[in-house]
Amino acid sequence: xxxxxxxxxxxxxxxxxxxxxxxxxxxxxxxxxxxxxxxxxxxxxxxxxxxxxxxxxxxxxxxxxxxxxxxxxxxxxxxxxxxxxxxxxxxxxxxxxxxxxxxxxxxxxxxxxxxxxxxxxxxxxxxxxxxxxxxxxxxxxxxxxxxxxxxxxxxxxxxxxxxxxxxxxxxxxxxxxxxxxxxxxxxxxxxxxxxxxxxxxxxxxxxxxxxxxxxxxxxxxxxxxxxxxxxxxxxxxxxxxxxxxxxx
Amino acid sequence: xxxxxxxxxxxxxxxxxxxxxxxxxxxxxxxxxxxxxxxxxxxxxxxxxxxxxxxxxxxxxxxxxxxxxxxxxxxxxxxxxxxxxxxxxxxxxxxxxxxxxxxxxxxxxxxxxxxxxxxxxxxxxxxxxxxxxxxxxxxxxxxxxxxxxxxxxxxxxxxxxxxxxxxxxxxxxxxxxxxxxxxxxxxxxxxxxxxxxxxxxxxxxxxxxxxxxxxxxxxxxxxxxxxxxxxxxxxxxxxxxxxxxxxxxxxxxxxxxxxxxxxxxxxxxxxxxxxxxxxxxxxxxxxxxxxxxxxxxxxxxxxxxxxxxxxxxxxxxxxxxxxxxxxxxxxxxxxxxxxxxxxxxxxxxxxxxxxxxxxxxxxxxxxxxxxxxxxxxxxxxxxxxxxxxxxxxxxxxxxxxxxxxxxxxx
Numbered sequence: 001x002x003x004x005x006x007x008x009x010x011x012x013x014x015x016x017x018x019x020x021x022x023x024x025x026x027x028x029x030x031x032x033x034x035x036x037x038x039x040x041x042x043x044x045x046x047x048x049x050x051x052x053x054x055x056x057x058x059x060x061x062x063x064x065x066x067x068x069x070x071x072x073x074x075x076x077x078x079x080x081x082x083x084x085x086x087x088x089x090x091x092x093x094x095x096x097x098x099x100x101x102x103x104x105x106x107x108x109x110x111x112x113x114x115x116x117x118x119x120x121x122x123x124x125x126x127x128x129x130x131x132x133x134x135x136x137x138x139x140x141x142x143x144x145x146x147x148x149x150x151x152x153x154x155x156x157x158x159x160x161x162x163x164x165x166x167x168x169x170x171x172x173x174x175x176x177x178x179x180x181x182x183x184x185x186x187x188x189x190x191x192x193x194x195x196x197x198x199x200x201x202x203x204x205x206x207x208x209x210x211x212x213x214x215x216x217x218x219x220x221x222x223x224x225x226x227x228x229x230x231x232x233x234x235x236x237x238x239x240x241x242x243x244x245x246x247x248x
Numbered sequence: 249x250x251x252x253x254x255x256x257x258x259x260x261x262x263x264x265x266x267x268x269x270x271x272x273x274x275x276x277x278x279x280x281x282x283x284x285x286x287x288x289x290x291x292x293x294x295x296x297x298x299x300x301x302x303x304x305x306x307x308x309x310x311x312x313x314x315x316x317x318x319x320x321x322x323x324x325x326x327x328x329x330x331x332x333x334x335x336x337x338x339x340x341x342x343x344x345x346x347x348x349x350x351x352x353x354x355x356x357x358x359x360x361x362x363x364x365x366x367x368x369x370x371x372x373x374x375x376x377x378x379x380x381x382x383x384x385x386x387x388x389x390x391x392x393x394x395x396x397x398x399x400x401x402x403x404x405x406x407x408x409x410x411x412x413x414x415x416x417x418x419x420x421x422x423x424x425x426x427x428x429x430x431x432x433x434x435x436x437x438x439x440x441x442x443x444x445x446x447x448x449x450x451x452x453x454x455x456x457x458x459x460x461x462x463x464x465x466x467x468x469x470x471x472x473x474x475x476x477x478x479x480x481x482x483x484x485x486x487x488x489x490x491x492x493x494x495x496x497x498x499x500x501x502x503x504x505x506x507x508x509x510x511x512x513x514x515x516x517x518x519x520x521x522x523x524x525x526x527x528x529x530x531x532x533x534x535x536x537x538x539x540x541x542x543x544x545x546x547x548x549x550x551x552x553x554x555x556x557x558x559x560x561x562x563x564x565x566x567x568x569x570x571x572x573x574x575x576x577x578x579x580x581x582x583x584x585x586x587x588x589x590x591x592x593x594x595x596x597x598x599x600x601x602x603x604x605x606x607x608x609x610x611x612x613x614x615x616x617x618x619x620x621x622x623x624x625x626x627x628x629x630x631x632x633x634x635x636x637x638x639x640x641x642x643x644x645x646x647x648x649x650x651x652x653x654x655x656x657x658x
Contacts, residue, residue, distance in 0.1 A: 090486065091486070151489070
C-alpha cells in the first residue's frame with residue numbers, strides 16, 4: 001500500500017525572506033495514521049499544511065497525495081482532502097444546520113443523503129438540539145465542533161486539522177478527540193498540528209517535530225520517548241529537541 | 249445570510265431610500281425657494297415719485313418675495329435695513345434713494361430736448377443708485393439666481409418708466425402726439441422648452457435628476473459591503489475552506505457576484521418605485537421612468553456590475569477590513585464628485601469635465617439621464633453601458649489575476 005502523502009526535498013521561501021520557511025523537508029505519511037506535525041511558532045507547520053492542501057506553491061521538491069502530484073493534480077486532490085482551519089470558518093448569522101447544508105452542497109451532497117449526514121454528525125458531536133440556533137449564539141466549544149463537522153461532511157480520505165481543540169473546554173475536547181479516533185478507525189488519515197503535547201501524545205500514532213523548516217525527529221511517540229534518555233513525556237522530548245529559547 | 253443581517257440590509261436599502269428622499273427634497277426646495285417660495289425682503293423706498301412706486305409694485309407683484317417695509321410697526325431706516333439683513337432676518341434688503349423719479353425725469357428731459365434740438369446727446373446728469381443688500385450667509389448659486397431675477401424686474405421698471413417719460417416729453421414738444429400702443433414691449437418672445445429625443449409630456453425636474461444620481465451613488469456604496477465580506481471570509485478561514493472544496497474559483501466568485509447583483513437590482517428597483525409612487529405623497533414630482541425599459545435594465549445591469557467588479561477588486565487587493573472600508577468609501581465619494589452626482593458636469597472647469605469621463609458613476613449617470621431626461625432608448629445608453637461592462641470585466645479579471653498571483657508567488 002502506497003503512502004497517503006509523500007514529500008521529497010521540499011523547499012519554500014517566501015518572497016523577501018532570506019531563509020526558507022521549508023528547507024529540503026522529506027516526509028512519508030502512511031495511510032490510516034494519525035500524524036502529528038509538532039513544532040514551535042514559525043517552525044513551518046502551517047506553511048507545510050498549506051502546501052499539502054494546494055493553497056501555497058513551493059519552489060523545489062515533490063509532493064504526492066494518494067498518488068496525485070501537486071500542484072498539477074490539485075483538482076483531484078481536493079476531492080480527497082478535508083480541512084479544518086484553526087479559525088471558526090463558518091457564517092455566524094446562519095444556523096449550524098444551514099452552515100453545514102451550504103458546505104455539504106458545495107461538496108456535491110444533496111437531498112436526503114446530505115440531511116442524514118448532517119444529522120448523523122450533529123448527533124455524534126452532541127449538537128442535535130442546537131442545530132436551528134444561529135452560530136453567533138453558540139459557545140466556543142460548540143462552534144469548534146461545527147467547524148470540524150464542516151470539514152468531514154464529505155468523508156475525506158485525508159483530514160488536515162490545525163489546532164482543532166484550541167480554546168475549548170474539556171468536554172468539547174473529549175468529544176472532538178473521540179470523534180477523530182473513530183474517523184481514523186474507519187480509515188481516514190489525519191494530519192494534525194497542535195501545541196498541546198499531551199493531547200498529541202494520546203492521539204497520534206506518529207509525530208514529526210519540525211523546526212526551522214526541517215524535520216528534526218519523527219516516529220511513534222512512545223518509541224521516541226523511550227529512545228531519548230531522561231525523557232518521560234512528549235513535551236520533555238519536544239523541549240530537548242527544539243530548545244527552550246522563545247520563538248516569536 | 250444577507251437576509252439575517254438586519255443592520256446590513258438597513259444600510260443597503262433604507263439608507264439609499266433616505267438619501268434619495270432627502271437630496272431630492274433639498275434640491276426641490278432650492279428650486280422652489282427661487283421660483284415659488286416667498287423670500288423675505290425688506291424694502292426701504294425713499295422715493296416719493298412714480299419710479300419708486302413702480303419698483304415697489306414690480307417687486308410685490310413678482311410673487312417670489314415676501315415684502316416688508318417696517319420693523320415692529322415702525323418704518324425701516326437704512327441702518328436698520330442693513331443690520332436686519334446682516335443678521336439674517338431678511339435674505340434681501342432694497343433701498344430706493346430719494347429723488348430717484350426726479351433725477352430720472354430730469355435726465356429724460358435733457359435727452360429728448362437735446363434730440364429735438366439736434367445737439368449731441370448730453371451725458372447722464374444724475375444716476376439713480378438702488379442699493380441691494382444680501383444676507384452674507386446666502387449661497388453664491390442662490391445669490392446669482394436672485395440677482396438675476398432682481399435685475400430683470402429693475403430693468404423692466406426702468407425701461408417702462410423711461411419709455412413713458414420719453415412719450416410724455418415728446419408729446420409736450422411735438423405737435424403730433426404719440427402713444428405706446430404700437431411700441432408695446434415684448435415684441436421679441438422667447439419660448440422655452442427642453443430638447444428631447446422623443447415626444448414627452450413631462451419636463452425635467454429635481455426628481456428626474458436626483459433619483460438616478462443618488463441611485464448610482466447607492467449602487468456604488470455596495471463596494472464597501474462586498475469588499476468587507478470578501479476580506480472577512482479570507483480572515484476567518486471560510487475562503488480557505490471554500491477554496492479546498494471541489495468547485496472552481498470562478499464558481500465562488502460568480503456566486504458572490506450574482507448575490508450582490510441581485511441586491512443592486514432590488515435596491516435600484518426600490519428607488520425607482522419610491523420615485524414613481526411615494527414621491528407624490530411627499531410633495532415631490534413623481535419620477536417619469538422613461539419609455540424604454542430595456543434601456544433602463546441595460547443601464548442598471550451595467551452600472552451594478554461595474555460597482556460589483558470594483559468591490560471584488562478592492563476586496564482582493566486590500567489587506568484589512570478597515571483598509572477596504574476606508575478606500576472604498578472615499579474612492580466612491582471622489583468618483584461621485586467628479587462624476588457629476590453633486591455638481592453637474594457642465595458647470596465644472598474644463599479639466600474636471602475631462603476627468604469626469606473616467607468615473608464609472610458618470611457613465612451610469614449619463615445613461616440614466618439619457619433615459620429619464622432626454623427620452624433616449626437603448627441605443628442611446630449603449631456607449632455608457634459598454635464602458636461600464638468593460639470596467640467590470642477589467643476589475644474582475646484583475647481580481648482573478650491578483651488572487652492567482654497571491655496563491656502561487658507568495
